[in-house]
Amino acid sequence: MFRNLLIAALAVAVVGTGVWGYQQKQEKDQLQITANNTYQRAFHDLTYHIDQIEDELGKTLAMNTQRQLTPSLADVWRVTSLAEKSLAELPVQELNMDDTEKYLFKIGDFAYRTSVRDLNNEPLTDKEYETLSQLYEQASSIRESMRKTQATVMQGDMQWLAQNDEQRENEPSQSSVAGHFERLNKSVQGFSEVEWGATDSAIRNLNGELKEALAGKEKISKEEAKQRALDYLKLGEGTSVQISDSPKALEYPAYSLLIDDPDNQANYDMDMSVEGGEPIWFMQDRQIDKAKISLNEAVNKAQNFLERGGKEGMQLVESTQYDNVGVLEFAYVQDGVRIYPDNVMIEVALDDGDVISYVGRGHLIHHQEDRQIPEPKLTKEEAQAKVNKHVEIQEDHLAVIENDINEEVFVYEFYGTRDNDTYRIFINALTGEEEKVERMKDSEPEY
Incomplete structure (x- = not known):
């Protein structure tokens, strides 16, 4: 009797173990499918963004007015930021992609610096046109490489998780996705030196200055970063937020966030510092409908946004309107003196009054509560x-x-x-x- 009970118990245990093992395998398989699908999406997004970068750079070479150049260069900056984010989501951490990451960052930095200046007063120089031409040719080369990789991915059942294992254990094979990315990074290394307008050291200093300004501040977790982002954008608790670490090309630690906007089809993209939990920039790429509010009302919306984010003492120093977007610059004021390096740039959609773009690097780098200001020697x-x-x-x-x-x-x-x-x-x-x-x-x- 006891023997029969023991056999029955063992049989139940074996069956139970088998069921548990099967469930574990099912869960593992489902996680792998989800991860592979996520990597596939990020890869195709990256390919699409590289296409956009090449297209926008090509268009700038044929433009001759600020009205066309400024938004087109701003688009180059926007899309390179999205490309950096997509690259950071791919499982290529074991590969050295530093050159590709830095190259994307430099394109975006050049485009941003050029787009925010008055191109009517300071038109593109011959050197800058030469730079754009070089960048266009190089972007075309990257696009061709990405298209070849995309064709490889779409030809067979190539699993991204298997690529990650290959990176850790062996040299990537020439036919693998990892091998394609390794060749891409080497091709970027082989690009001729570009005259960026700002030198390489100047670009690195911008990163370094931001790193120095944020160093020592209290670090925030990813959950805290999500909550701060929702607070800044006045979005509800149930809003979908995806978060990841920013590319290694940045010298300072930051989170990249993709935030759903329930009122519009487009999402917000944001970079937030790990140290201090400060939004460095964010933007929303969407169609702006016919203006329903004035530029003055847009200024009030932007001022309320700054106050909500704890940015006190900021004064409007310049405002203009492109199509249906208000473009505003605010500078910090100390004892009646405007501190122009301590500034933020804000764009407000004139269809609904939403802040759709914010760049706070100047404020983060240059802000001081007790800056030493001399007495003027001239009246x-x-x-x-x-x-x-x-x-x-x-x-x-x-x-x-x-x-x-x-x-x-x-x-x-x-x-x-x-x-x-x-x-x-x-x-x-x-x-x-x-x-x-x-x-x-x-x-x-x-x-």
Whole structure:
């Protein structure tokens, strides 16, 4: 009797173990399928973004007006950010993709720096056109390589998790996805040196300065980053948020977030620092419908956004309108002095008043609560006498700006008009030298 009971119990145990093992295998298989599908999506997204980069760079070579160039260059910056994010989601961590990551970052940085300046007053130089031409040729080369890799992926049952194992255990085979990515990175290494406008060291310093500014601040978790992102964007608790580590090309640790917008089909993309939990930039790429609010109302929306994010003491210093988007620059003000390096750029959609783009690098790098500001050695009248006599002064401020070699300079800022143009003229408050002259942007007409 006891023997029969024991046999029955063992049989039940064996069956139970088999069922448990089967369930475990099913769960493991499902996780692998999910992971492979995620990697497939990221890979095809990366290929699509590389296509877009090549297309936008090609279009800029045929453009000749700020109205066309500025948004096109901004698109290059936007799409390279998305490409970096897609690359970071792929299981190629065991490969050295640093050159590809840095190359994408530099394209985006060049496009961003160029897009935010007044191209009517400072048009693209011959060197910058040469740079765009080189970037276009190189992007075409990367696109061709990505297309070959995509064809390889689509030809057979190539599993991304198997590629990850291959990276760890062996040299990637030439026919594998890992092998294709290794060749891609080597081809980027072989590109001729590009004249970026800013030197390589200047680009690295931008990263390094941000790393230094954030160092020592309290680190936040991914869950905390998700919550902060939702708070910034005023989105509800149930909003879908995907989060990953940013590419290694960044010197500072950051999270990349993809945030659903329940009111629109497009998502928000955001980079948030691990140290300090600060949004470095975010954007939403969507169709902007006919304007329903004014530029002044957009300014109020942006100011409310800054106050909600704890960015106090920021003052509007420039505003313009492109199509149905308000483009706004805010600078920190200390004791009545505008600190231009300590700035943020905000774009507001004029169809619904949403903030659709934010860049806070300047504020994060340059913000100081107790910046030492000297007393001016010239009076306002003495400084104004240095301005061209044909310019009629309308407004003046004290300010701190950066000169051409990125040194901070204490200046008088004069807004003046001549004929139908408005200028911003900076006179050194200590020496009386004319530091910089800018022609202010006009809002673009709607057609």
